[in-house]
Amino acid sequence: xxxxxxxxxxxxxxxxxxxxxxxxxxxxxxxxxxxxxxxxxxxxxxxxxxxxxxxxxxxxxxxxxxxxxxxxxxxxxxxxxxxxxxxxxxxxxxxxxxxxxxxxxxxxxxxxxxxxxxxxxxxxxxxxxxxxxxxxxxxxxxxxxxxxxxxxxxxxxxxxxxxxxxxxxxxxxxxxxxxxxxxxxxxxxxxxxxxxxxxxxxxxxxxxxxxxxxxxxxxxxxxxxxxxxxxxxxxxxxxxxxxxxxxxxxxxxxxxxxxxxxxxxxxxxxxxxxxxxxxxxxxxxxxxxxxxxxxxxxxxxxxxxxxxxxxxxxxxxxxxxxxxxxxxxxxxxxxxxxxxxxxxxxxxxxxxxxxxxxxxxxxxxxxxxxxxxxxxxxxxxxxxxxxxxxxxxxxxxxxxxxxxxxxxxxxxxxxxxxxxxxxxxxxxxxxxxx
Amino acid sequence: xxxxxxxxxxxxxxxxxxxxxxxxxxxxxxxxxxxxxxxxxxxxxxxxxxxxxxxxxxxxxxxxxxxxxxxxxxxxxxxxxxxxxxxxxxxxxxxxxxxxxxxxxxxxxxxxxxxxxxxxxxxxxxxxxxxxxxxxxxxxxxxxxxxxxxxxxxxxxxxxxxxxxxxxxxxxxxxxxxxxxxxxxxxxxxxxxxxxxxxxxxxxxxxxxxxxxxxxxxxxxxxxxxxxxxxxxxxxxxxxxxxxxxxxxxxxxxxxxxxxxxxxxxxxxxxxxxxxxxxxxxxxxxxxxxxxxxxxxxxxxxxxxxxxxxxxxxxxxxxxxxxxxxxxxxxxxxxxxxxxxxxxxxxxxxxxxxxxxxxxxxxxxxxxxxxxxxxxxxxxxxxxxxxxxxxxxxxxxxxxxxxxxxxxxxxxxxxxxxxxxxxxxxxxxxxxxx
Numbered sequence: 071x072x073x074x075x076x077x078x079x080x081x082x083x084x085x086x087x088x089x090x091x092x093x094x095x096x097x098x099x100x101x102x103x104x105x106x107x108x109x110x111x112x113x114x115x116x117x118x119x120x121x122x123x124x125x126x127x128x129x130x131x132x133x134x135x136x137x138x139x140x141x142x143x144x145x146x147x148x149x150x151x152x153x154x155x156x157x158x159x160x161x162x163x164x165x166x167x168x169x170x171x172x173x174x175x176x177x178x179x180x181x182x183x184x185x186x187x188x189x190x191x192x193x194x195x196x197x198x199x200x201x202x203x204x205x206x207x208x209x210x211x212x213x214x215x216x217x218x219x220x221x222x223x224x225x226x227x228x229x230x231x232x233x234x235x236x237x238x239x240x241x242x243x244x245x246x247x248x249x250x251x252x253x254x255x256x257x258x259x260x261x262x263x264x265x266x267x268x269x270x271x272x273x274x275x276x277x278x279x280x281x282x283x284x285x286x287x288x289x290x291x292x293x294x295x296x297x298x299x300x301x302x303x304x305x306x307x308x309x310x311x312x313x314x315x316x317x318x319x320x321x322x323x324x325x326x327x328x329x330x331x332x333x334x335x336x337x338x339x340x341x342x343x344x345x346x347x348x349x350x351x352x353x354x355x356x357x358x359x360x361x362x363x364x365x366x367x368x369x370x371x372x373x374x375x376x377x378x379x380x381x382x383x384x385x386x387x388x389x390x391x392x393x394x395x396x397x398x399x400x401x402x403x404x405x406x407x408x409x410x411x412x413x414x415x416x417x418x419x420x421x422x423x424x425x426x427x428x429x430x431x432x433x434x435x436x437x438x439x440x441x442x443x444x445x446x447x448x449x450x451x452x453x454x455x456x457x458x459x460x461x462x463x464x465x466x467x468x469x470x471x472x473x474x475x476x477x478x479x480x481x482x483x484x485x486x487x488x489x490x491x492x493x494x495x496x497x498x499x500x501x502x503x504x
Numbered sequence: 505x506x507x508x509x510x511x512x513x514x515x516x517x518x519x520x521x522x523x524x525x526x527x528x529x530x531x532x533x534x535x536x537x538x539x540x541x542x543x544x545x546x547x548x549x550x551x552x553x554x555x556x557x558x559x560x561x562x563x564x565x566x567x568x569x570x571x572x573x574x575x576x577x578x579x580x581x582x583x584x585x586x587x588x589x590x591x592x593x594x595x596x597x598x599x600x601x602x603x604x605x606x607x608x609x610x611x612x613x614x615x616x617x618x619x620x621x622x623x624x625x626x627x628x629x630x631x632x633x634x635x636x637x638x639x640x641x642x643x644x645x646x647x648x649x650x651x652x653x654x655x656x657x658x659x660x661x662x663x664x665x666x667x668x669x670x671x672x673x674x675x676x677x678x679x680x681x682x683x684x685x686x687x688x689x690x691x692x693x694x695x696x697x698x699x700x701x702x703x704x705x706x707x708x709x710x711x712x713x714x715x716x717x718x719x720x721x722x723x724x725x726x727x728x729x730x731x732x733x734x735x736x737x738x739x740x741x742x743x744x745x746x747x748x749x750x751x752x753x754x755x756x757x758x759x760x761x762x763x764x765x766x767x768x769x770x771x772x773x774x775x776x777x778x779x780x781x782x783x784x785x786x787x788x789x790x791x792x793x794x795x796x797x798x799x800x801x802x803x804x805x806x807x808x809x810x811x812x813x814x815x816x817x818x819x820x821x822x823x824x825x826x827x828x829x830x831x832x833x834x835x836x837x838x839x840x841x842x843x844x845x846x847x848x849x850x851x852x853x854x855x856x857x858x859x860x861x862x863x864x865x866x867x868x869x870x871x872x873x874x875x876x877x878x879x880x881x882x883x884x885x886x887x888x889x890x891x892x893x894x895x896x897x898x899x900x901x902x903x904x905x906x907x908x909x910x911x912x913x914x915x916x917x918x919x920x921x922x923x924x925x926x927x928x929x930x931x932x933x934x935x936x937x938x
Contacts, residue, residue, distance in 0.1 A: 071571065074630065074631070075569075075633075075634070077571060077573070077622070077625060077626070077634055077636060079624075079625035079626070100625075102652065103621055103624065104606070105575070105576060105579065105580070105583070105617055105620070105621075106576075106578065106579065106580040106583075107606075109578055110576065111573065111574065111575045111576060111617065111621055112574040112575075113573050113621075113625075114571045114572060114573050114636075116573075117572055117573045117574050117638075118572075120574070132876075133511075137505065137510060137511060137548045138548060138551055138552075139511070139545065139546055139547050139548050139550075139551045140546040140554070141539070141545045141546075142539060142540075142543045142544060142545060142553050142641070142658045143577060143641060144540065144543055144598075144610070144643065144657075144658055145540065145543075146539070146540040147538065149539070161603045162603075164578075164600065164602065165600075166598065166599075166600035168598065168645050168657075169595045169596075169645045169647065172541075174540065176578070176610075183539055183545065186539070187511075187537055187545055187547075189540075190513075190537065191511060191513035191534075191537070191547075192511070192513070197508070197509070197510065198886075199509075200509070200511055202511060204546075204551075207576070207577060207641070211602050211603045213603065223578075223602075224576045224577065224578050229584070230841070235695045269733055345810060353562065387608065412665075425575070427638075450630075
């Protein structure tokens, strides 16, 4: 996009309402605009980041064998009465009535709906396991929305739901999601640690929150330094191998890691190399057995023809929250530092002198070669303002085209994360990025 | 996907509630499930179609220079009071209150919100024109939802909003959208005709509905046979040339075309070669001047520093409705006939004898080579049931792998649209499709 023709309204001043870095920077970099309390519009740059994150989440869900679908935002109250949650769910649920006075709600989550869909569609054990996910907007009517998209009311979430014939199958589904989540966060440039979480009335130990480390995180976290050495990336764990999945699960849960809520001082005392820090929850995986399948009457015919009640799990990633979390984990005083994988554009082309034939020619040529992957700052602004916006917006690369360099066919290339600068011929600069 | 492990619940019986072909076929082919009156969940196959359509819409919007963003589903009543529409909009608007008793609504459209965003972001004429779009779920509380996704309550729409300095600029924006729409519908395999539509209190002739021809369409349409010969495809019209855009506009509006609502019998009498048929509205483009910018206080500084009120237009495509419309335009008694561009999978691989080594080996090999673009029917079902499902689901190609052919390294290839069948070596079949 050409910045002169784009809706990327960067701000010089820090908006008064923003208390944390990600909120401030998302407003200042023109990523979002608040349209009502805790509700945001995603402007073009912010939308690109959100899409990039959603796409990585999607690819790893697909790789694990989960199937994408889409459930609607509006649900019937009736469905939630079947599980007993309609009355149990507090004022965070946005309840409404349609023109015929039928009770509806804006879905805060989808256990009931997916259970009902599977109940009406899946008849035999042969059709299990199934893991279905969607990436859809949810609404939770927070009493005091704050921290921008980190604790908003309308938010984008990936939620997956697994259905297995028995507990052993559910454990395999759970482990697949644990692997998918760690791969996802790694691709997003995040250091995530699974931490034991409350498993509620179900009990057991199949409930983990995924916490990313960020100095401005909401919770205090305690973890074994062993997590720093764990390498879970690449192809060494296959979704198709139960042995791999078990090994991965053991590796991820074999060392101490807890948020302040679940911190166990006795266990902590035994940890040889301790690490403490701040963390942000960005995902949660949870096995809950037959909590929904049982009351909602979901059964399949088992191998012997008798009805079996499937075991379920649910698996969430806060997609819009991740935008804030990534910024919390990766910014400096000048602005955002996007990981390459989620940046709205890989590079910004900064034309220091629009109207100068050599500058214009190099910039247009570069812009065409990036084929949509670069933002072109073609504005008639001071160089200082352009540099400040480039740092603020956090593009991984800045290609600065000034009249002196342009005359010699050179540009200055700056890597945002390190600040490293280099004067290079145009083609050499391109080769470094693409 | 392997059909044995997928949520593609095809139905043999025709559901009683479905009155039109697309509704029947979408339920029977396992594309959607109704979860509340006029509200649908998109199952994996349906979701893939919806995504494919949305992606084509997106690519043509981007090509026209429009910028993608995303506005939230929930809006504040306050915003709609500013334009005067809150009280004017009827019971189709889903109104609600949050826990603090603040009035909200589920957006049926976004003129107010985008006007407010541009008002707070764009300050100078230098930043115009802007055309912003999003592909987002809307809610209209139809009194009697019917025809499946064709007239649902929660529906997916692409809506774009243009902002220009003056009328002349707005006409250019309008023409770009007309070209983008015709290119979009053509890529979707549809024959669309722009028909003059009501321009309301604004007057003028910059309001067109896009009607696709389908024998089961909702409206009677009357058009000049000249439309059958118009070729608007390919690169002969550039979004960057005002002359091209004007020529295209004149070509699209130079011959008679009207729905029964706007039919003009006097003008019709003069048409030399008449065509009548049924049509379905799938898009609408509309210039409305300063209807929202004026009351909502949107101005930009003009070249002389004085405030100018921008001229606006809005441009909608019914993305979820298009799934139904495409099926109405392309099906037979056996089921759906997907155009290649929107099919959930390019091919289905039908294994007639799972367990037979030669069949399994060929099928697995094909499945791997399609890399996600084929559905693999690996179910232990009768051949007849598999053929019926393949026709019902409407995959453009069927690759039938039976033991006799497999022993000789051959498969049978069937093109769904023509019924043409051919026995081919495996590689030759692949080469025909990929």
